Amino acid sequence: MKIAVLGTGYVGLSTGVCLSEIGHHVICIDINEEKIQLLNQGRSPIYEPGLEELLVSNMSAGKLNFTTSHQKALAEAEIIIIAVGTPQGEDGAADLSYLEQAAKDISKYMKESTIVVIKSTVPVGTNDYIKKIIETHCGYRVKMVSNPEFLRQGSAIQDTMFADRIVIGSEDKAAAEKMKEMYRPLNVPVLLTSTKSAEMIKYASNAFLATKISYINEIANLCEAVGADVEDVAKGMGKDKRIGEAFLNAGIGYGGSCFPKDVKALLHTAGQNGVNFAMLKETIRVNDVQRELLVTKALKRFGSLQGKRIALLGLAFKPETDDMREAPSITLTSALTGLGAEVFAYDPVAIENARKIIGDRVKYTTSIDEAVSGADAIFIVTEWKDVKQVDLEVLAAKMKQLIIFDGRNCFDENKIKACSNIEYYPVGKPPIIIQ
Numbered sequence: 001m002k003i004a005v006l007g008t009g010y011v012g013l014s015t016g017v018c019l020s021e022i023g024h025h026v027i028c029i030d031i032n033e034e035k036i037q038l039l040n041q042g043r044s045p046i047y048e049p050g051l052e053e054l055l056v057s058n059m060s061a062g063k064l065n066f067t068t069s070h071q072k073a074l075a076e077a078e079i080i081i082i083a084v085g086t087p088q089g090e091d092g093a094a095d096l097s098y099l100e101q102a103a104k105d106i107s108k109y110m111k112e113s114t115i116v117v118i119k120s121t122v123p124v125g126t127n128d129y130i131k132k133i134i135e136t137h138c139g140y141r142v143k144m145v146s147n148p149e150f151l152r153q154g155s156a157i158q159d160t161m162f163a164d165r166i167v168i169g170s171e172d173k174a175a176a177e178k179m180k181e182m183y184r185p186l187n188v189p190v191l192l193t194s195t196k197s198a199e200m201i202k203y204a205s206n207a208f209l210a211t212k213i214s215y216i217n218e219i220a221n222l223c224e225a226v227g228a229d230v231e232d233v234a235k236g237m238g239k240d241k242r243i244g245e246a247f248l249n250a251g252i253g254y255g256g257s258c259f260p261k262d263v264k265a266l267l268h269t270a271g272q273n274g275v276n277f278a279m280l281k282e283t284i285r286v287n288d289v290q291r292e293l294l295v296t297k298a299l300k301r302f303g304s305l306q307g308k309r310i311a312l313l314g315l316a317f318k319p320e321t322d323d324m325r326e327a328p329s330i331t332l333t334s335a336l337t338g339l340g341a342e343v344f345a346y347d348p349v350a351i352e353n354a355r356k357i358i359g360d361r362v363k364y365t366t367s368i369d370e371a372v373s374g375a376d377a378i379f380i381v382t383e384w385k386d387v388k389q390v391d392l393e394v395l396a397a398k399m400k401q402l403i404i405f406d407g408r409n410c411f412d413e414n415k416i417k418a419c420s421n422i423e424y425y426p427v428g429k430p431p432i433i434i435q
C-alpha cells in the first residue's frame, strides 16, 4: 500500500519505518526542514534503539522516503496517518493546534478515496472534529479512522512489530477493513471499535498504567515504614494474572511525554463531562511527591544539603531514550540546587536535551567516574545499563564515602552486601548500611 505519515516524532517515525519494513511504500512528511534533511541522509533525529538501521535499509530498498512537501507525499497516498504532537495546553487539555493545521494541509492535496487515520493521542470526539475540518475544506465525505499507538520510547520498534493489540476505531467499515489489511503482515490481534471507544482506549490505558505506578509507589512508601520489601511484594502481586507483573516497579515516579499529559487530559475530559475522577487526581499527587523522594531522604540523612556534592546518574525520563520531557531529573536538580547542593550529572545520551531544560545550574559530565569523583552522595535517577553494571568498589574509591540514594532499585542485595563500606537507600526496601 502507499502510505503517507504526517509528523516524524517518536510515533510517526517509528510507525513509518515499521510500515515500510512490512512491505508498504511509505513517505513521511514534516514541516521541519532540518529534520527531513537529516532523515534523507539516513540519520535519525531521535535516539531510538534499532530505528536508524531499519531506516537505512528501507530507504535503500526504495520503500521509505522523506519530504517537506505535502503535495508530493499526498498525491498518491491510499492512507494518511497523522502522528503530530498533541502537547498539554495551559488548562491541562490536549492542544490540538498541530492537528488542526495538519487537517487543513492534507485537505488540499488528498484524494477522495484516501483514508485519514489519527494516530496522535487525542481526546474523545477529536476524530469527528478533525473530520469536519477536512470536509469543510475539501468538500467531500472523508473516511476517518482512529488508530491509537501503544509503543514505548526506547522499545518503539519492538513494541510496533510485536504489539499486544492494534485498535482500529471507525464508523466506516471499509476503511477499518483496509487498515486491518495494512497491519496484516504484523500478525497482531486487531480490535475493531467505534471511533470514540478507540480514542478512549488510549487514555484509559495510559491513565491506568500511570495509576498502577502511583499505587506501587504508595505501597513502596508503606513498605519503608513497616520494614517490608516492595520488590517481593510486587513479585507476589504480579503472579496473580489479574494483576500482572508489568509496571509494578517502584521508583521516583513516572515521567515522559505521555503519562503526565495524558492523565491530565483525561482528568480534564472527565471534568468537562461532569465526572469527578478523583482517583486520577491522587495518581498525579502521589507522582509529584514521589519525584522529590531522593531529596527528602538525603535531607534526612545529611540534615542540610548546602555545599554537598551530588552525583546524579541518569537524566532522561527512562533508559534507552534521550527524551527529557517531564523527567524526574528536572524536579530533582531544581530541588537540589535550590537547597545549595552542587550537582554533577551524567547521562549517556540525554545531556544535549537536558542542557536545554535544566541549563547551567548543574555540571554535565561524560562518565560515571567523573560524576562521582569527590561526591558526598549518588542519586540514581535513570536505570541505564552502565549505571546498573557499575563497579561499586571503584565508585567508593573516588568518593568521600559511598552513599547511594537509588531511585530505581538498580542493584541486588548481594552486590550491595559485598561492599566493605556503603550506605544504600533504595525505594520501598530497608536501607543497607555497612561500616
Ligand code: UGA
Residues within 6 Å of the ligand: 121, 149, 150, 151, 152, 153, 154, 206, 209, 213, 246, 247, 248, 249, 250, 251, 252, 253, 254, 255, 256, 257, 258, 259, 317, 318
Ligand atoms: C507510555 C506507554 O507505556 C505506551 O504504551 C504509550 O504508547 C506511550 O506512553 C504513549 O502514549 O505514547 P513511554 O512514555 O514511552 O510509554 O514509557 P513507559 O515505559 O511507559 O514509562 C513511562 C514512565 O513510567 C517512565 O518514567 C518510567 O520510568 C515509569 N515507570 C514505568 C515506572 O516508574 N515504573 C514502572 O513499573 C514502569
